[in-house]
Amino acid sequence: MTQVAPRVGIVLVSHSVRLAEGTADLAGQVxxxxxxxxxxxxxxxxxxxxxxxxVAQAVASAEAGAGVLVLPDLGSAxxxxxxxxEDMPGARVVLADAPFVEGxxxxxxxxxxxxxxxxxxxxxxxxxxxxxx
Amino acid sequence: xxxxxxSITLTSDLHARPAGALAVAAGRFxxxxxxxxxxxxxDAKSVLGVMGLGATRGQRVTVSAEGPDAEEAVAALxxxxxxxxxxxxxx
Numbered sequence: 001m002t003q004v005a006p007r008v009g010i011v012l013v014s015h016s017v018r019l020a021e022g023t024a025d026l027a028g029q030v031x032x033x034x035x036x037x038x039x040x041x042x043x044x045x046x047x048x049x050x051x052x053x054x055v056a057q058a059v060a061s062a063e064a065g066a067g068v069l070v071l072p073d074l075g076s077a078x079x080x081x082x083x084x085x086e087d088m089p090g091a092r093v094v095l096a097d098a099p100f101v102e103g104x105x106x107x108x109x110x111x112x113x114x115x116x117x118x119x120x121x122x123x124x125x126x127x128x129x130x131x132x133x
Numbered sequence: 134x135x136x137x138x139x140s141i142t143l144t145s146d147l148h149a150r151p152a153g154a155l156a157v158a159a160g161r162f163x164x165x166x167x168x169x170x171x172x173x174x175x176d177a178k179s180v181l182g183v184m185g186l187g188a189t190r191g192q193r194v195t196v197s198a199e200g201p202d203a204e205e206a207v208a209a210l211x212x213x214x215x216x217x218x219x220x221x222x223x224x
Contacts, residue, residue: 006168029150029153030149030150030152030153030180030194031155031180031182032153032157039145041166070213071223102181105149105153105180105181106179106180106181106204109153109157110157110160110178110180112153112157112160113156113157113158113159113160113161114160114161115160123179127181128184130175130181130185131181131185132184132185133185133187
């Protein structure tokens with residue numbers, strides 16, 4: 001099957017470099033690797049924390065022409081993302097309120113199926129209701 | 134509205150990667166697609182729902198669809214369930 005339409009990109013903002021990278025790896029593999037999933041974890045020097053610069057860079061790399069969904073791991077990452085978005089007024093970016101791992105997997109799989117940014121955001125936020133047992 | 138349904142016996146447990154493949158495939162169809170295992174019915178387009186089925190090797194699973202491309206959707210998902218040889222490790 002030839003896929004011509006661009007996919008929504010995903011940016012995972014975590015306080016931890018490894019948490020962001022591991023979650024990006026998992027979401028990428030479960031979805032078949034057709035979606036740009038970027039990790040933006042840790043501070044500029046790799047310590048625990050968040051970096052507006054890393055988030056901005058990841059958003060730019062994740063944009064394939066269909067917009068970008070940003071998922072924060074904890075509430076305090078939201079501040080960094082919001083500050084960054086104010087500096088990127090033209091960016092088609094949605095910040096999702098979702099559980100980090102489940103939201104990342106659900107959003108990436110939905111993006112891989114070719115859904116638009118709104119549907120990808122909804123898939124992430126619906127992850128609050130997905131039971132494991 | 135066209136409807137279609139087909140069942141298959143799983144040859145391995147339904148882990149994360151096959152669940153992802155099913156949901157990606159289902160999302161490309163306009164039809165409403167469900168996966169049924171035991172007493173649980175989930176939206177095939179929801180990867181977390183499919184994972185939450187906890188479907189295991191030897192279990193009978195039904196793929197059911199309703200919509201204009203229901204038949205193609207069921208055929209595609211059954212083909213994925215048949216083709217995945219993910220039995221060695223928990224992937």
